[in-house]
Each structure stands twice: as C-alpha cells, then as structure tokens.
Amino acid sequence: GEALQQVRVVEILATEPHPDADKLRIATVTDGEGETQRIVCGATNCRPGIRVPFADLGAVLPTVDKDGNVSTFTIKRAKIRGVESTGMLCAADELGVPGGHDGLLELPLDAPVGTCLAEIEPFKSAADLLFEIDNKSLTHRPDLWGHYGFAREFSVMFDLPLAPYPQGAVSTGPSSFSIVNEVPDRCFRYSGLLIENITVSPSPDWLQQRLLSAGVNAINNIVDITNFILLELGQPMHAFDADKLSGTTIGIRAATDGEKFIALDGQTYPLSAADLVIDDNGRAVALAGVMGGLDTGVEAGCTRVFFESATFAASSVRRTAGRLDLRSESSARFEKSLDPEHTTMALRRAWQLVQEICPDARLAGEIVDDFPTPYPEITIQTSHAFLRDRLGTDEVTDAFIDRILAGLGFTLGGDLALDVPSWRRTKDVSLAEDIVEEVGRHFGYDNITPCAPQFDLQVPAENPARQFERGVKALLTEGYGCTEIMMYPMVGPKLLGRVGLDPTTPLKLTNPVSEFEQMMRPESVPQLLQAIAENAKHFPQFRLFEYGRVYDTSEMKGLLPTERTRITGTFVPAFERDSLQQETFFQGKALIQDILRLAGVDNAKTMPLTDSEAAWIHPNIHCGFYRGRMLLASLFKLHPSCADEFGVSHNAYIFEVYADRLETLTRNLKYQPISKFPTVRFEVTVVVAAQTLSGDIEAAIGRAAKRQLRSLEVLTIYEGDPIPTGKKAISYRMEFAASDRTLSHDEAESVQNKVVAALEKAGYPLKQ
Numbered sequence: 001g002e003a004l005q006q007v008r009v010v011e012i013l014a015t016e017p018h019p020d021a022d023k024l025r026i027a028t029v030t031d032g033e034g035e036t037q038r039i040v041c042g043a044t045n046c047r048p049g050i051r052v053p054f055a056d057l058g059a060v061l062p063t064v065d066k067d068g069n070v071s072t073f074t075i076k077r078a079k080i081r082g083v084e085s086t087g088m089l090c091a092a093d094e095l096g097v098p099g100g101h102d103g104l105l106e107l108p109l110d111a112p113v114g115t116c117l118a119e120i121e122p123f124k125s126a127a128d129l130l131f132e133i134d135n136k137s138l139t140h141r142p143d144l145w146g147h148y149g150f151a152r153e154f155s156v157m158f159d160l161p162l163a164p165y166p167q168g169a170v171s172t173g174p175s176s177f178s179i180v181n182e183v184p185d186r187c188f189r190y191s192g193l194l195i196e197n198i199t200v201s202p203s204p205d206w207l208q209q210r211l212l213s214a215g216v217n218a219i220n221n222i223v224d225i226t227n228f229i230l231l232e233l234g235q236p237m238h239a240f241d242a243d244k245l246s247g248t249t250i251g252i253r254a255a256t257d258g259e260k261f262i263a264l265d266g267q268t269y270p271l272s273a274a275d276l277v278i279d280d281n282g283r284a285v286a287l288a289g290v291m292g293g294l295d296t297g298v299e300a301g302c303t304r305v306f307f308e309s310a311t312f313a314a315s316s317v318r319r320t321a322g323r324l325d326l327r328s329e330s331s332a333r334f335e336k337s338l339d340p341e342h343t344t345m346a347l348r349r350a351w352q353l354v355q356e357i358c359p360d361a362r363l364a365g366e367i368v369d370d371f372p373t374p375y376p377e378i379t380i381q382t383s384h385a386f387l388r389d390r391l392g393t394d395e396v397t398d399a400f401i402d403r404i405l406a407g408l409g410f411t412l413g414g415d416l417a418l419d420v421p422s423w424r425r426t427k428d429v430s431l432a433e434d435i436v437e438e439v440g441r442h443f444g445y446d447n448i449t450p451c452a453p454q455f456d457l458q459v460p461a462e463n464p465a466r467q468f469e470r471g472v473k474a475l476l477t478e479g480y481g482c483t484e485i486m487m488y489p490m491v492g493p494k495l496l497g498r499v500g501l502d503p504t505t506p507l508k509l510t511n512p513v514s515e516f517e518q519m520m521r522p523e524s525v526p527q528l529l530q531a532i533a534e535n536a537k538h539f540p541q542f543r544l545f546e547y548g549r550v551y552d553t554s555e556m557k558g559l560l561p562t563e564r565t566r567i568t569g570t571f572v573p574a575f576e577r578d579s580l581q582q583e584t585f586f587q588g589k590a591l592i593q594d595i596l597r598l599a600g601v602d603n604a605k606t607m608p609l610t611d612s613e614a615a616w617i618h619p620n621i622h623c624g625f626y627r628g629r630m631l632l633a634s635l636f637k638l639h640p641s642c643a644d645e646f647g648v649s650h651n652a653y654i655f656e657v658y659a660d661r662l663e664t665l666t667r668n669l670k671y672q673p674i675s676k677f678p679t680v681r682f683e684v685t686v687v688v689a690a691q692t693l694s695g696d697i698e699a700a701i702g703r704a705a706k707r708q709l710r711s712l713e714v715l716t717i718y719e720g721d722p723i724p725t726g727k728k729a730i731s732y733r734m735e736f737a738a739s740d741r742t743l744s745h746d747e748a749e750s751v752q753n754k755v756v757a758a759l760e761k762a763g764y765p766l767k768q
Contacts, residue, residue: 003055003059003060003061003062003094003095003096004095004097004116004117004118004123005116005118006055006056006058006059006060006061007053007054007055007059007090007095007116007117007118008031008053008054008056008114008115008116008117009031009051009052009053009054009107009111009112009113009114009115009117009120010029010030010031010051010052010053010054010089010113010114011029011030011032011049011050011051011113012027012028012029012046012047012048012049012050012051012052012089013028013029013030013036013048014027014028014048015027015028015046015047015048018040018080018081018083019082019083020081020082020083021080021081023042024040024041024042024080024081025040025041025042025046026038026039026040026041026083027039027040027041027046027089029052029054029089030113031054031113031114032113032114033114037086037087038083038084038085038086039054039085039086039087039088039089040080040081040083040085041089041104043089043091043103043104044103045103045104045106046089046103046104050104050106050107050109051106051107051108051109051111051113052089052090052104052105052106052107053089053090053095053104053105053107053117054087054088054089054090055075055087055088055090055094056075056086056087057075057076057077057086057087058074058075059074059075059087059088060072060073060074060075061073061075061088061090061094061095062094062095062096063094075087075088089104090104090105091103091104091105092105095117097123097205097209097212107120121205121206123205123209124206130213131150133150139336140336140427140428141336141428142234142333142336142337142338142339142423142426142427142428143234143339143423143424144234145234145332145333145336146230146231146232146233146234146235147231147232147233147234148165148232148233148234149234149423151163152407152408152409153408155407156403156404156407156408156442157442159403159407162407165233165345165349166349166352167345167348167349167351167352168348168349168350168351168352168355169348169351170193170347170348170351170363170366170367171366171367172191172344172366172367172368172369173365173366173367174365174366175192175193175194175364175365175366175367175368176194176248176364176365177192177194177248177249177250177306177365177368178248178249178250178368179192179249179250179251179252179368179369179370180249180250180251180252181251181252181370181372182251182252182253182254183252183253183254183276184372184373185313186254186276186312186313186316187252187276187288187310187311187312187313188311188312188313188340188371188372188373188375189310189311189340189343189369189370189371189372190250190252190308190310190343190369190370191308191309191310191343191344191347191367191368191369191370191371192250192306192307192308192309192347192367192368192369193306193307193347193350193351193363193366193367193368194242194304194305194306194307194363194364194365195304195305195307195351195354195361195362195363195364196303196304196361196362196363196364197303197358197360197361197362198222198302198303198304198305198354198358198361199303199358199360199361200220200221200222200298200299200300200301200302201220201221201300202218202220202221203218203220203221203224203225203357204221204357207221207224207225207228207357208224210228211224211227211228211231214231216231220298220299220300221357221358222239222298222302222305222354223239223297223298225239225350225353225354225357226238226239226307226350227329228353229346229349229350229353230329230330230333232349233342233345233346233349234333234338234342235309235333235338235342235343235345235346236289236309236329236330236333236334236338237307237308237309237346237347237350238286238292238307238308238330239292239298239305239306239307239308240285240286240292240296240297240298240305240306240307240308241296241297241298241299241302241304241305242304242305242306243302243303243304244295244296245280245285245296245306246280246281246283247280247281249280249281250278250279250280250306250308251278251279251280252276252277252278252279252288252310253276253277253279254273254274254275254276254277255271255272255273255274255275255276255277255284256271256273257271257272257273258270258271258272259271259277259284261277261284261287261293262293262294262295263287263290263291263292263293263294263326264291264292264293264294264297265291266294269287269324269326271284271287272323274316274319274320274323275287275288275316275320276288276289276312276316276317276320278308280296286308287320287324287326288310288312288316288317288320289310289312289316289317289320289321289330289331289334290317290320290321290324290326290328290330290331290334291326291328291330291331304364307347307350309342309343309344309346309347309350310343311334311338311339311340311342311343312334314334314335314336314337314427317331317334317335318331318335318511319511321335322511322513323511336427337426337427338426339422339423339426340371340374340375340422341422341423342423343369344367344369347367348367351363375422375425375426377419377420377425378419378420378425378429378430379413379417379418379419379420380417380418380420380429380430380431380432380434380435381415381416381417381418381432382416382418382432382435383415383416384398384401384416386432386436387401387435387436387439390433390436391436391439391440391443391448392448392451393443393448393449395443395447395448396439396443400439400443401416401439404438404439404442404443405418405435405438405439408421408424408438409421409423409424410435418435464663465565465663468598468599468659468662468663469547469659471598472547472567472595472598472657472659473547475591475594475595475598476545476569476591479594480543480587480591481543482543482544482545482569483542483543483544483545484544484545484546484547485531485544485545485546486546486548487524487527487528487531487546487548488517488521488527489520489521489548489549489551490509490512490513490516490517490518490519490520490521491506491516491517491518491519491520491521491526491527492514492515492516492517492518492519493518493519494515494516495516495526495527495530496522496526498526498645498646499523499525499526499529499614499615499616499642499645500614500615501522501523501526503519505522505553506519506520506521506522506551506553507519507520507551507553507560507561520551520561521550521551522550522551522552522553523550523614524546524548524550524566524568524656525568525614525616525654525656526616528544528546528568528569528570528654529616529638529642529646529648530646531544531570532544532570532572532638532646532648532650532652533646533647533648535572536572536648536649536650540574541572541573541574541650542572543569543570543571543572544569544570545567545568545569545570546566546567546568546569547565547566547567547659548565548566548568549563549564549565549566550563550564550566551563551564552564564658564660565658565659565660565663566656566657566658566659566660567595567655567656567657567659568654568655568656568657569654569655570652570653570654570655571584571587571588571652571653571655572650572651572652572653573650573651573653582717584651584653585621585635585637585653586714588635588653588655589606589623589635591655592625592633592635592655592657593625595633595657596625596632596633596657596662599659599662599665600665601627601632601662601665603627604625604626604627604632604633605625605626605627605695606623606624606625606626606693606694606695607623607624607626607693607695608622608623608624608693609622609623609624609631609634609636610624610631611631612636615639615641615642616636616638616639616642616654617634617636617639618636618637618638618639618640619639621636621637622634622635622636622637623635623636627665630661631658631661632657632658632661632662633655633656633657633658634655634656635653635654635655636653636654637651637652637653637654638651638652638653638654675710675737675739677737677738677739677740677741677742677743678737678742679710679711679735679736679737680735680736680737680743680748681733681734681735682733682734682735682736682748682752682755683715683731683732683733683734684731684732684734684755684756684759684766685729685730685731685732685766685767686729686730686732686759686764686765686766686767687723687724687727687728687729687765687766687767688727688728688730688763688764689726689727689728690719690726690727690728692728692764694714694717694730696762697730697732697759697762697764698712698732700758700759700762700764701732701734701755701758701759703758704751704754704755704757704758704759705734705736705751705754705755707739708736708737708738708743708751709734709735709736710734710735710736710737711733711734711735712732712733712734712735713732713733713734714730714731714732715731715732715733716729716730716731717729717730717731718730718731729767734755736748736751736752
C-alpha cells in the first residue's frame with residue numbers, strides 16, 4: 001500500500017513514436033494541475049484518452065527479482081534513448097496490486113485526475129495497515145483461524161466495540177436439495193445453499209486485493225467468496241456447480257477401500273474407509289474437510305451454485321490429510337475443531353457477497369441444514385475472588401473482569417456463572433482455571449507483582465533413576481568428551497530391514513507422520529548407525545551417546561510394549577591412526593565399568609557376548625558385562641558389512657548399557673575411606689594364547705592378592721615379533737596396600753610372589 005500513496009491518477013493527452021526506438025512511445029500526460037509532462041513508455045496499451053497511475057520523481061516503488069526477492073527502486077529523471085523522461089506510468093505489478101505486467105494499469109475513466117491512488121476505489125484496501133500475526137501454535141483456538149476472531153480480541157484489548165458479523169437475509173428452511181448424513185459421529189453439521197442466475201467472472205478489485213494481501217490468489221468471483229469467508233470467519237466452504245451434480249441429494253459417507261478421487265489439484269488419490277467423502281449419487285465429489293473434486297468445480301459458464309458449509313471431526317480430517325499428504329487451508333482449520341454454529345453464518349455471508357457481486361442472482365430456497373447433535377452448552381461457576389486468588393493479585397477489579405469476559409463473548413450470570421460461547425467450547429474452555437487464563441492474559445502477567453507462595457514448600461523425594469541419568473550424562477560429557485544426541489522413538493521398516501530386523505514385530509502407529517516413522521523402535525542402534533554415517537562426513541573422530549528408550553513387544557503390558565531404558569553410544573577414533581583402534585576399545589570398556597560403578601555394580605564379569613546374533617556386532621571384537629547370567633552392558637566393534645551398508649569407512653566402537661536392568665539390581669554400597677598408607681606398584685607381562693580373555697587373567701590375580709589388591713589395569717596388549725604366532729603379550733599394572741599399615745618389604749614381596757605363582761598355575765606364564 002505504500003506505493004499507492006506516492007502515485008497519482010493522470011490522463012494521457014497524446015502519444016507519439018520515439019524517434020530512436022520502435023517499441024517505445026512518448027506520452028504527454030496531465031494531472032489536472034500545472035504543466036503537462038512527457039514520459040517515455042514501452043507499454044503496448046499506451047494511448048490517448050486513458051487514465052493511468054503515474055509515479056513522479058522521488059517515488060519509491062517495490063520490485064521483485066527473478067528469485068522472488070523484494071526490494072525497492074526510486075524514480076529518477078532519466079534519458080531513454082536520447083529522450084528525457086520525468087516519471088513513470090505504472091503497470092499493476094509495479095504497484096503491488098493484482099493485474100500483472102501486460103501493460104499499463106487502466107483506471108476507470110471517471111477516476112479523478114490528480115488524486116492519490118490510495119484514496120480511490122478499489123485501491124483503498126491495498127493501503128490498509130496489515131498486522132501479520134503468527135497463529136501456527138494456536139491449535140486450541142479455532143476462532144483465531146479467522147480475522148473476525150482476532151477482531152474480537154482486538155476489541156477487548158483496546159476497549160472498542162466489535163462490529164456484528166455481516167450476513168445476508170436467509171434462514172434455514174425448505175430447499176430443493178436434501179442431505180443424507182450416514183456418519184453423524186464424524187460430520188457434526190452440514191449446511192448448504194443453492195443460488196441461481198449466477199455469472200462467473202473475475203472478482204472486483206477490492207476482493208482480489210483483500211485476498212492478495214492475505215497471500216491467496218484470486219480465481220473467480222464464486223471461488224473467491226469461499227476463500228474470503230475462510231479467511232474472514234475461519235469457516236471453510238466449497239462451491240459446487242449445481243448443474244454438474246447428478247441429483248439434488250447430497251450425502252456424507254465413508255469412502256470405500258480403493259475408491260479413487262480426483263481433487264481440484266488434478267491429482268488422483270486412493271481412498272480408504274477411514275476417509276469421509278461428499279457423495280453425489282454414489283460419486284465422491286469432495287474429500288470432506290480437505291479438498292473439493294475437479295469434476296464439479298465452478299468455472300466460467302456456471303449459472304447455479306450450491307454452497308456447502310460443514311464441520312467434521314478434527315481427528316478424521318487430520319488422518320486423511322496426513323495419510324494422503326494433502327494439506328490445505330481447509331484441513332488446517334477443520335483439524336482445530338471448528339464451531340458448528342458458523343456453518344449457517346458463513347452461508348448467509350456468502351449470500352450477501354453474491355448479491356453485491358452478482359446483483360441478478362437469486363435464492364433457490366432456504367438453507368438446508370443437518371445438525372444431528374449440537375455441542376453441549378457449558379456453564380462455568382466461578383467468582384471474582386477466585387480469579388483474583390488464582391492470579392495472585394488484588395489489582396484486577398470486578399469491572400475489569402466483567403468487561404473482558406463480556407467482550408470475549410461469555411454470558412455473565414449471577415454470582416459469575418459464565419455461559420461459554422460456542423466458538424470457545426469445542427475444545428478450549430471448560431474449567432474455571434480457563435477463565436483465569438482469559439482474565440490474566442488481558443490484564444498482563446507482567447503487571448502482576450511477583451511474590452513468594454503463601455504455603456510451605458516440600459522437598460521432593462529423591463528420584464534414583466533421574467539421579468543416575470544425570471550422573472551418567474555428566475560422566476559421558478565431562479569425563480569422556482561425548483556429545484549427547486536425541487533420536488526419534490519412531491523408525492521406518494526400511495531402516496530396520498537394513499540391519500536385519502523384522503519390521504513386522506514392532507508396535508505400529510495408526511497415524512504415522514511419515515514412512516520413516518511408522519513404528520516404535522525395538523532397538524536404538526539402527527538410528528545410531530545413521531548418526532555415525534552422517535557425522536563421519538564432517539568429523540575425522542567423534543563420540544556420541546543417547547539416553548533413551550526402546551519398545552519391546554516381546555513383553556506386552558496390555559496393549560502396550562515394555563519400555564526399556566538404553567544408554568547407547570559410539571567412540572569413533574581417527575581412521576588413519578592404527579594405534580587408536582585398540583586403545584579406543586579399552587576406553588569403551590573403562591566407560592562401561594564407570595557407568596556400572598555409578599549404579600553400584602563392582603563385580604560385573606567381562607566375557608564374550610554369549611548371544612551376539614545382531615547384524616551390527618563384529619564376530620570377533622565384542623564383550624559383555626554380566627552379573628550372573630544377566631547382561632548389563634555390551635561393547636563391540638561395528639560389523640564390516642553393516643558399516644558398508646551405511647557407508648561408514650571409520651572404525652566405530654559401539655556400547656550399549658541396559659539401564660532398566662541396572663535398576664532391578666540390589667545395590668550393596670559400602671563406605672570405604674581412602675587409605676592413608678602408601679601403595680606398592682607391581683607390573684607383570686604374561687604370554688598367553690591369542691583367544692585368552694583378559695578378564696580370566698584378572699580374576700586369577702584378584703584371587704591371589706585378595707584384599708591387598710587396590711587397583712588393576714591393562715597397560716598394553718601386543719601381538720607380533722618376538723611373540724610367537726597365535727600368542728599375545730598382556731602387561732598389567734597393579735597396586736597393593738593394607739588398610740591399617742604400610743606394607744613391609746617382605747609383605748609386598750610375598751603378595752607379588754603369590755600373584756606370579758597363581759598366574760603360572762593358571763597357565764599364564766610371565767614373559768621371559
């Protein structure tokens with residue numbers, strides 16, 4: 001609208017060819033005041049006698065480049081092929097109004113010369129001040145999906161009267177059309193109105209401009225009326241060409257499985273029994289709440305129009321639009337649970353607009369209406385004192401409360417008994433606390449003086465599971481340099497198939513968001529592999545973990561699977577450094593042992609996984625941490641074939657900790673003070689078979705040293721010359737100490753000899 005403030009109406013008095021350009025003309029124009037001006041113009045419709053918009057020197061107009069980016073340009077004095085031009089005659093798109101760039105925007109011949117374009121019809125609306133309000137998150141307020149709902153809010157905010165919603169004079173009653181509603185539990189109300197002697201043509205400029213300012217393209221006057229009401233009231237409508245309908249009975253029914261429907265977008269959609277359709281003698285002519293059909297749309301030549309206005313179950317529309325990936329302005333509103341009272345209001349408004357745009361149109365009967373089950377009325381009993389108490393302030397007066405609630409449409413009864421308006425009772429307002437929110441948001445929460453609660457605060461009971469989770473996350477991030485990731489709990493069958501999991505066993509979602517999120521994940525590793533593949537594209541080495549849940553259908557709890565908590569992560573060392581590969585595995589082992597210690601488990605046995613059938617586990621590089629027969633955690637290298645499947649060229653080491661199993665263990669935590677006495681360090685290297693488990697060797701050392709063993713760690717594992725083939729050398733460092741004294745030389749030597757003897761006896765000789 002800013003451009004229109006800088007543009008005046010001028011009349012072209014004469015034109016002449018440009019002396020040096022065949023496609024340009026020189027126009028002499030007047031604004032009715034002062035001298036005439038000569039303007040160079042390339043429009044093909046530039047001719048004497050017409051009135052057009054004129055931008056004088058200094059005017060700033062919008063422009064859009066080929067990429068859709070909007071900027072501005074300033075009109076300056078210029079010489080065009082040797083002829084001076086002191087302004088610009090404008091096309092429609094150069095002013096930001098409908099009409100394109102085919103030529104000059106020709107104004108009505110009675111448009112006052114010299115008048116600012118923003119002051120004459122139909123351009124007044126283009127100069128409106130536009131408020132852009134983001135309502136994407138207002139899912140609980142269907143009334144705010146139309147401009148009239150926001151007008152009601154503004155009227156309360158600024159204490160201004162709200163104009164009544166305009167409607168034509170037509171009531172419900174006899175009609176040549178009838179309605180057969182086979183699904184009253186999913187179609188709450190269906191209303192229709194037949195209008196004859198229609199002339200389909202382009203909409204008047206004011207209507208096109210209003211739609212354009214809201215981001216909607218104009219189509220024709222009838223379709224534009226339905227779109228206008230959708231934006232204005234928030235009530236979707238559809239217009240059928242009545243002559244394209246085979247009868248006068250409109251049905252609402254469930255689609256049949258496999259039924260085909262051709263929508264207004266020209267696409268054919270396969271339907272199921274979960275979808276609702278508008279039926280014309282067995283033929284689906286609209287997909288209820290989503291989109292109309294192509295065969296019955298209103299086009300040029302149509303003379304009889306049947307307007308429909310309905311309300312459908314929000315869940316039904318949402319499932320259909322989601323399954324078919326067919327989102328529309330209508331479905332976005334129906335999914336919010338619309339007010340059934342608006343259906344007839346919208347039809348009356350449509351009749352008023354049709355009368356204005358098509359003066360010869362006439363009604364062919366009254367509004368036909370099927371309204372089997374109205375929403376129950378809601379009355380909320382509250383009080384001014386209750387509202388003030390809940391808001392925590394005495395500054396909200398009775399008069400303010402009454403004004404706000406009355407302005408929002410609530411009917412106030414004695415002792416503040418409130419009747420909830422129809423547009424707020426479909427899903428929004430039902431409790432006295434909802435009224436607290438209404439008053440509070442208009443009073444302004446920032447206007448309420450903060451104060452301490454007037455009651456005793458109780459320290460909540462400790463949550464061991466939450467404390468353990470926080471401890472694990474701190475250990476992983478601060479102690480081991482891991483980055484926490486959050487993965488969706490839903491997966492698709494394709495991902496499960498890539499790792500050899502059966503996609504038929506997980507719990508399937510009835511209404512999945514996409515094909516990649518059709519079921520609850522039975523394992524967390526497949527998604528971790530995707531994260532590894534993506535991060536490996538950008539980082540030479542990294543560490544990730546997730547603290548999440550998996551859903552086990554092998555142990556169902558009624559209709560739901562058992563939720564199991566998993567700590568899943570990966571260490572990915574730099575690929576080019578071979579020395580890091582073995583080191584990384586043992587870092588993973590140390591990590592798991594630290595997590596087990598947090599859970600109070602010090603005696604877990606490390607041994608090869610006894611059940612390693614998962615496709616992602618390396619056949620030779622893996623271990624499990626057991627307490628008895630219970631597997632508490634696992635550590636393994638990613639299987640090469642699985643790495644190839646996901647395009648991972650790095651060596652990835654993956655760990656899984658079954659946190660839900662740790663919660664079931666009995667924790668015998670005992671306090672043990674740090675010893676005040678020095679330790680004696682002792683190192684040995686044993687040569688054993690390549691398949692010998694370090695855990696077995698550590699167990700032998702522990703049995704020999706008993707309580708005097710304070711720590712034991714693996715220093716190195718070596719294979720190669722001069723160690724014989726099939727053998728490996730493992731070096732250990734251990735520390736001995738007594739809790740009540742410093743070990744003497746003889747005591748230290750004695751325990752060392754016991755360890756050496758135990759190793760020799762167990763078949764783990766020392767390296768010579």
